Amino acid sequence: MRHFLDFEKPLAELEGKIEELRRTTDAGGIDVAEEVGRLSDKAEKLLSATYAKLTPWQKTQVARHPDRPKCLDYVHALIEGFTPLAGDRAFADDAAVVGGMGRFRGRAVMVLGTEKGADTESRVRHNFGMARPEGYRKARRLMELAGRFGLPVLSFVDTAGAFPGIEAEARGQAEAIARSIEACLDAPVPVVSTIIGEGGSGGAIALAAADRVLMLEHSIYSVISPEGCASILWRDAAQASTAADALKLTAQDLSRLALIDAVVAEPLGGAHRNAAAAIGAVGDKVAECLEPLLALDSGTLKARRREKFLEMGRHGVA
Structure with a gap:
């Protein structure tokens, strides 16, 4: 059953009518093909109009859609012979x-990502995509391994942020995130990162300090969640919509600010309506961005990456 967001209620009602008419036909009733066709055209136009003018808060809802393809969906679709590697070699x-490791379009690569899970059991197992220090230390270990063997790094980011629990702080959460960012910046191989859903704070940057940072059209990337921002500034999480406007967290905002490198178009109605098309579009864009980076030596890669992020700071000051 399709999950509709709050702002999609008119669309939900229309698609409900279409489904009801189709059941009537299936049950041997009158031929309603013409009416179904008319309503389907109306639904497509409504869908197009709705998604053409999404607010930042609505885009936040789309980025968090439960049916949106997750990190492992991208890995399984784009990476051949994927062999998972576990552990930070220190704690867990x-x-x-x-x-x-695996092969992306015939080339050996190292793959990293944050996985939210697709159902209750997997969400609990993956801690809703919120990593603890050992997660970031694992990421650092794999990036260093990639550098040792000359493997480009591809990362797929979808996290509300790093896990904020006391035990994570006790084990050095901030240091682990900082070291993971350092590993990204110091990698002697190409690094291409894609924000596929939520890109929350340092928990996202830890895997996205890359040569090329891509964002799906309806994904978000911000220093804090809208709810968290609203709670701090207005002491009222209900102001999340206002906070989302102020945070400039959409792919379109970040592209205008030159904080990301490219926006990947999603299928009409969001990636959750056609996961295969969304994943294919990401694969094509990653391949396009990766190809010219492969021709650069490690010194040039690191120097350009460093300059890229320094320039963001200069832009912000200006």
């Missing part, structure tokens, strides 16, 4: 961060 394995 964190299922919120997944990683391993």
